[in-house]
Amino acid sequence: MRRLILIAVPYLWLVALFLIPFLIVLKISLSDVALARPPYFPQLDLAEGWAGIKAFLSELDFENFVFLSTDDLYWKAYLSSLQIAVVSTLLTLLVAYPIAYAMARAADEWRPTLLMLVILPFWTSFLIRVYSWMGILSTEGVLNRFLMWTGIISEPLILLNTKIAVYIGIVYTYLPFMILPIYSALEKLDESLLEAAEDLGCSRLQAFWLITFPLSRNGIVAGCFLVFIPAIGEFVIPSLLGGSGTLMIGKVLWEEFFSNRDWPVASAVAIILLLILIIPIILFQRNEQKAREAGR
């Protein structure tokens, strides 16, 4: 009896507040927009029994998905989300790797402090961390004034409300997610392997490419997924730093829902976003499983 309650409580909670809402999105994505409350059609009428369910099912169609595939805006938004996510994941890797490497090489008594310094920004508000870049990147901002003061540029650079600002925002906010898995892979590295390689005539750079880099591969892959998956659906960063010119699918969904009040299309956008994410998520889980088996 106790066991039943123990299983049933979290189970039913998740069914009611995760599974059912998800099925509702799926259903509405197959419905048509209507000038009513709620603004979509058909409504499921259980009072009519079987006939009601049948009539309801016959009204569902893939019209919204056809609409999405014919409208340029959505293709562009999906492609630009993918492009932004890929580029910023690679940039994050480039920034994170040297930091993680240096942390793993630091003296033992320094490591806990360095780790805390990497994790600390993660506990501060995400929104504030994104916002802090608005004051830096604007035309009148700190960065432009600094660069003009040093004489590197004479005209202010336009950075805010461009894709560059979105890249910077994603690299900045997701950096800890990339540093930590790479650090934990590098930390386990056996130093004597590098000494052996150098004794056998490798240069330092060769030793890095032949030993350190391959052995940190699991950390790199995990970090890339941890950045890439949330970056695709990102909403806050493109809307604060990207301006109206930067299309990202999370922003399109938001506007479709709140500004256009087109629930069926917003739901269809959500379903396609999930379909795009399924492949990286499955690959990520495989990688994790492999790493776990290798660790045993």
Added chain:
Amino acid sequence: MKRFSWFNATSLTLGFVFLYMPMIILVIYSFNASKLVTVWAGFSTKWYVELFHNEDFLAAAVVTLKVAVVSSTFATVLGTMAAYVLVRQGRFHGRTLFSGMIYAPLVMPEVITGLSLLLLFIGIGLDRGIVTIILAHTTFAMCYVSVVVSSRLTTFDHSLEEAALDLGCSPFEAFRLVTLPIIAPAIISGWLLAFTLSLDDLVIASFTSGPSATTLPIKIFSAVRLGVSPEINALSTIMIGIVTVGVVSASLITKRAAVKRARDEQSAERS
């Protein structure tokens, strides 16, 4: 010998400058007398004074704290139960679905979680407000809690529980006297994680909040959408300060506890 070259020193320095510079600039400009955030016009605390007279922000801060405390507590209870079910209860009908529902929200884009919950609340006619935000936050935070707690549950020695049962404990007593104290640190960090996630969340709260309840992130977002604002700088500085004090003191406490434990172990060995 460790190789710690100038290259490593440079990358660490540049890395931490990149991580901390934006926040330091924010803190500095929160004390700027000028309304123009980019021009320095002398030291002033007037934005803090204005912030504390802004009833809207204070009300939103109260709502945010209430939501965070209640939802993270619910999430910790539900998440711990879920972790215990996943790790200790063996096979049962629908276990695959259960573990899927635990892991899926972790990778689900926030816009989709928010949208789906909003459609549910409208579907069942629940008025949007503080209750719906709490329900939404509890749901996604419990998954994070259960991941944290289950990683602790899988690593500790199962035979300790069995010994307690052999010595005459009921399963509940065994859980309370043996399992709970061992997994307590994981439960506490799960609660802290849930609390921060709730404080931080903008997207899901925007979908599930109504006119009667606005959280701080929603207020901040609508204020900064149009540009930098000195009051938000002041608010950010306060939030950064609280987090810094919290994290630094937590790490000092754990460090001291570790030192004390090491000393106790040493003296136990000697005697």
